Amino acid sequence: MSPSLITYIIIATMVVLFVTNLIPTAVTAVLVTLALYATGILDLGQALRGFGDPTVLFIASLLVISASLDATGVTAWAGQALITRTGSSRLMLVALTTVAAAFFTALVGVSGAVAALLPVAILVSVRLGRPPSQLLLPMVFAAHAGSMLVLTSSLVNLVISDAATRIGLPPLGFFEPTLVGIPLVAGTIVIVVLLGERLLPVRHGRMIPDDLSRHYKTLVEQYDLSDGLFRLEIRPRSPYVGQPQGAIWLEDFPGLSLVAVQGPDGSGPPRQPVLAAGDLLLVRGDAKQVDHLAAAMRLQVRERDTSGVIDGALFNTTAGLAEVVIPPRSGLIGESMFPGMVTSSGDLIVLAIQRRGETLRSGETVLAAGDTLLLQGNWKALDKHLQDPDVLVVNSPDLVRRQAVPMGAGSKRAVFVLAALVVMLATGAAPPVFAGLLCACAVILLRVLTVEQAFRAINWTAIVMIASLMPLATAMYQTGAAGRMADALVSLCGDRSQYSLLAALFILTAGLAQLLSSTATALMMIPVATAAATEIGFSPRTALMTVAVAAAASFLTPIAGGANMMVQGPGGYRFGDYAKLGWPLMLWFFFIAIVVVPVFWPA
Numbered sequence: 001m002s003p004s005l006i007t008y009i010i011i012a013t014m015v016v017l018f019v020t021n022l023i024p025t026a027v028t029a030v031l032v033t034l035a036l037y038a039t040g041i042l043d044l045g046q047a048l049r050g051f052g053d054p055t056v057l058f059i060a061s062l063l064v065i066s067a068s069l070d071a072t073g074v075t076a077w078a079g080q081a082l083i084t085r086t087g088s089s090r091l092m093l094v095a096l097t098t099v100a101a102a103f104f105t106a107l108v109g110v111s112g113a114v115a116a117l118l119p120v121a122i123l124v125s126v127r128l129g130r131p132p133s134q135l136l137l138p139m140v141f142a143a144h145a146g147s148m149l150v151l152t153s154s155l156v157n158l159v160i161s162d163a164a165t166r167i168g169l170p171p172l173g174f175f176e177p178t179l180v181g182i183p184l185v186a187g188t189i190v191i192v193v194l195l196g197e198r199l200l201p202v203r204h205g206r207m208i209p210d211d212l213s214r215h216y217k218t219l220v221e222q223y224d225l226s227d228g229l230f231r232l233e234i235r236p237r238s239p240y241v242g243q244p245q246g247a248i249w250l251e252d253f254p255g256l257s258l259v260a261v262q263g264p265d266g267s268g269p270p271r272q273p274v275l276a277a278g279d280l281l282l283v284r285g286d287a288k289q290v291d292h293l294a295a296a297m298r299l300q301v302r303e304r305d306t307s308g309v310i311d312g313a314l315f316n317t318t319a320g321l322a323e324v325v326i327p328p329r330s331g332l333i334g335e336s337m338f339p340g341m342v343t344s345s346g347d348l349i350v351l352a353i354q355r356r357g358e359t360l361r362s363g364e365t366v367l368a369a370g371d372t373l374l375l376q377g378n379w380k381a382l383d384k385h386l387q388d389p390d391v392l393v394v395n396s397p398d399l400v401r402r403q404a405v406p407m408g409a410g411s412k413r414a415v416f417v418l419a420a421l422v423v424m425l426a427t428g429a430a431p432p433v434f435a436g437l438l439c440a441c442a443v444i445l446l447r448v449l450t451v452e453q454a455f456r457a458i459n460w461t462a463i464v465m466i467a468s469l470m471p472l473a474t475a476m477y478q479t480g481a482a483g484r485m486a487d488a489l490v491s492l493c494g495d496r497s498q499y500s501l502l503a504a505l506f507i508l509t510a511g512l513a514q515l516l517s518s519t520a521t522a523l524m525m526i527p528v529a530t531a532a533a534t535e536i537g538f539s540p541r542t543a544l545m546t547v548a549v550a551a552a553a554s555f556l557t558p559i560a561g562g563a564n565m566m567v568q569g570p571g572g573y574r575f576g577d578y579a580k581l582g583w584p585l586m587l588w589f590f591f592i593a594i595v596v597v598p599v600f601w602p603a
Helices: 003-020 025-038 054-071 074-083 090-127 136-146 155-166 178-199 215-222 287-296 306-314 379-385 397-404 411-427 432-445 451-457 460-479 481-493 498-513 518-536 540-552 562-566 577-600
Strands: 229-234 257-262 280-284 299-303 319-325 348-355 358-360 372-378
Touching (some): 003 481, 054 090, 090 178, 136 178, 155 540, 229 287, 319 379, 348 379, 372 379, 432 451, 498 540
Antiparallel strands (some): 229 280, 319 372, 348 372
16 A cells, blocks of 8 residues: 555545544544654654744644633733724624724634634624524624634634745744735625625514623622621731631621621731731621721721722732532531621632522521522632532633623733734744744743643644644655645646636635644645645646635634634524625635735735
């Protein structure tokens, strides 16, 4: 059996496994690498070369930087600021949503942009009385078009740039894809605005994500924290100074109850075990009794306005609220807790306890299965301690923070790091992999993300798949498989013109992209495209850019990309709904690939 035939068999098996999803995508990709080595097509160094490739490291660093923008609420803030200015006009709603999707894709990729904008888009649709199905697919399709705005908008662009350098061409410039990205985005917006209302269904989704933008107000109302809440500061001569936190008892002041003890910044409990001047007390009760307490214990009433106390003291950029349920067999069952108590970790406060929907206002409570606790502390402490199996978190603090606290802690530092990366890439001041790794380290050193968050931000399936499939191109070149496929493609075109070849490349690439991921499709088509372009005598760069445009055209099926599947439930879409609006967009992308790409990248 010839080496090229073995390569064809490996490719065919890979496509079948990708389409059927019989085994995980990453495992399939690794098996391709192992098969190329086991059959003698590649030696061990060639087979594993992708795992040390600079492009793979650059992609991983970009995922960390993108996560810093999302985690600090930068994308949520910008999305809310833009979309909420739509007014009641459908045209403005669709236009601004698609503009936002394309712009954010340039920063955080297709899936990141859609994930950030999805809750906002649904909320605005519901408030304006419009079905989400009229908005979500246009948003996703605009995100696909936005993946061609800059080099780092998509993994495909980075793979294409890497392929160009391997055949002796210069890498893609940071703004080089923008030449086709702008017309792709502009045409996409015009098409979805003009045709979307007629081609998309009027349907409400089955799985609408929760709107958590006002989540803290819901908790405040549910736990009766909105009435009669005051914040008092401990003065230097107060008898509370030097006392343990549990020493504050208010029996001598009828009608008052302690809600929480906080440090001077209000982001959580005091850091020291005993009370000190500047620490804060949150107290609920009658205003006259609060004044009596302040006079007797030498406290200063800092705030009397209820909404200001809640917004500033309990929920802000540094601190938040979380609701947890005590599950059966929890280790906390039988433990005693009371409002104002500091948890054993020392950095969370029990604000309130409910049993069967009723708030238990005073005294110690022996916890039972089904009780709910309202906890307050800084966001880092909430993320860390609420993974405890003894409690069930009702709403993830991470999700709440991203929606309800836009431009939160670390957001300015995240934007600064992104700006530094863009400058380095746009000016060529540093190699992309150096700039990416430097900025990824910066978001950790600047405490925008922890090391654990940075590792979680990396899409390891994508990293393993790209690293494993990079050697496939080498195998296709070495065995002549790419040349034979290029010969077949050229003979199919007949007249051997560049336009017929570009059309054939687009159709083949776009067709595969409806079944496989765009990155996997690009990795398969790159060797074929470059070999075919070389054979008929025009620039491989033209063919590579055509592959990039075609791989971005993931419009016709819900399985064409993660973002497509992300909106299927919330939008109530069926399989055929994608193609109705997808075909006009596919024709626009085809026009750009065949007519515009050769203008900017001539043969």
